[in-house]
Amino acid sequence: SQELEQSPQSLIVQEGKNLTINCTSSKTLYGLYWYKQKYGEGLIFLMMLQKGGEEKSHEKITAKLDEKKQQSSLHITASQPSHAGIYLCGALMPWVNNAGNMLTFGGGTRLMVKP
Amino acid sequence: EAQVTQNPRYLITVTGKKLTVTCSQNMNHEYMSWYRQDPGLGLRQIYYSMNVEVTDKGDVPEGYKVSRKEKRNFPLILESPSPNQTSLYFCASRKHGGSGNTIYFGEGSWLTVV
Numbered sequence: 001s002q003e004l005e006q007s008p009q010s011l012i013v014q015e016g017k018n019l020t021i022n023c024t025s026s027k028t029l030y031g032l033y034w035y036k037q038k039y040g041e042g043l044i045f046l047m048m049l050q051k052g053g054e055e056k057s058h059e060k061i062t063a064k065l066d067e068k069k070q071q072s073s074l075h076i077t078a079s080q081p082s083h084a085g086i087y088l089c090g091a092l093m094p095w096v097n098n099a100g101n102m103l104t105f106g107g108g109t110r111l112m113v114k115p
Numbered sequence: 116e117a118q119v120t121q122n123p124r125y126l127i128t129v130t131g132k133k134l135t136v137t138c139s140q141n142m143n144h145e146y147m148s149w150y151r152q153d154p155g156l157g158l159r160q161i162y163y164s165m166n167v168e169v170t171d172k173g174d175v176p177e178g179y180k181v182s183r184k185e186k187r188n189f190p191l192i193l194e195s196p197s198p199n200q201t202s203l204y205f206c207a208s209r210k211h212g213g214s215g216n217t218i219y220f221g222e223g224s225w226l227t228v229v
Contacts, residue, residue, distance in 0.1 A: 009155070033218065040203065042222040088157060090218075098173050100163030102148040102207060103218060107157040 003093055006106035013079050014114050021074045021109045023089030031092040032072045033103060034063050038085045046074075076111075084113045117142050121206050121221035128196055128228055136191045136224050138206035144219075145211035147189040151175065151202040152223075158205060164189055165211075196228040 005024045013019050023032065034046040047056045049065035049072060056063055060077045076083055090103035119140045128134055140147065148163040150173075160173030164183040178200055180192040189208075193200060206221040 006157075040223075040225070043205065043220045045217075048217075090158070098163075098171065099160065100148060100165055100171055100173070101146050101211075102160060102163050102209065103158075104160070105150075105158040107155060 003096055003104050004089055004091055004106035006087075006089055006109050008109060009107065010110040010112075012112045012114060015080060016078055019076050019079055019111070021087050021089075021111075023072045023074070023091075023106050025070050025091060025093075027093070027095060028069045029065070029072070029091045030069075030094060032065055032069075033090040034072070034074055035088045035090065036085050037088060037108075043088070079111075079113045081113045081115055084111055086110050117219060119206055119208055119219045119221040121204070121224045123224060124222065125225045126227070128226070130197055130228055131195050134193050134196060134226075136193075136204060136206075136226070138189045138191065138221060139187050140189075140206075140208040140219065141187065142208065142210070142219065143186060144208040145186070147183070147206065147208045148173070149179070149181065149189070149191045150205045150207065151200075152205065153202050161191065161204075193226075196226075198228045201227050 007022050032049045035043040047063045052067045052069045054065045062075045065072045087109045090105045093099050093104045122137045145166045149161040150158040152158045159175050161179050162181040164170045170181050204224045209218040210216045
């Protein structure tokens with residue numbers, strides 16, 4: 001079940017352009033994680049947000065969790081080919097009975113950056 | 116070094132031949148989980164475990180079994196694999212308590228069932 005909705009599902013941008021990926025839940029999120037993945041490889045942890053209004057940055061990637069803790073956005077500034085991959089948001093959802101205090105993931109956003 | 120180790124990393128097998136994918140963590144974590152990843156579907160949880168001898172179904176448990184006899188190990192068992200179980204599998208673990216605990220993932224196991 002897709003308790004977390006990610007948008008867009010795929011994105012192609014020109015190198016140097018900015019972009020935003022969204023992750024939305026219908027309920028309050030308890031811990032929102034962003035991961036990056038090269039296709040077929042492992043998950044690379046990017047950031048984790050807990051508090052409403054929290055914002056974290058790493059290099060050219062910034063993630064925010066809105067005040068109501070129901071949506072997070074991941075913003076990449078001046079994209080580079082090295083940013084290409086699949087971006088996944090994952091959240092702790094205690095109301096989901098079959099989550100077992102582990103992460104429930106969105107469907108992922110596939111990003112391609114054209115040189 | 117804190118890590119989650121999965122084996123095998125790559126496997127091609129035939130329909131109906133039982134196989135086990137092992138997962139081991141060295142952090143004394145209570146929670147462990149198995150996910151499968153398929154194009155366009157993100158990661159979907161198969162089974163999870165909240166501690167030794169405590170396991171439960173995730174979103175897509177059909178065709179899989181798990182066991183948690185020891186805290187460090189959480190094997191995923193496919194009794195009679197079928198082609199629709201061809202996927203990329205990830206094991207994960209985290210410590211009990213608090214939403215801020217880091218979640219560790221294994222490097223993934225590519226399984227192809229022919």
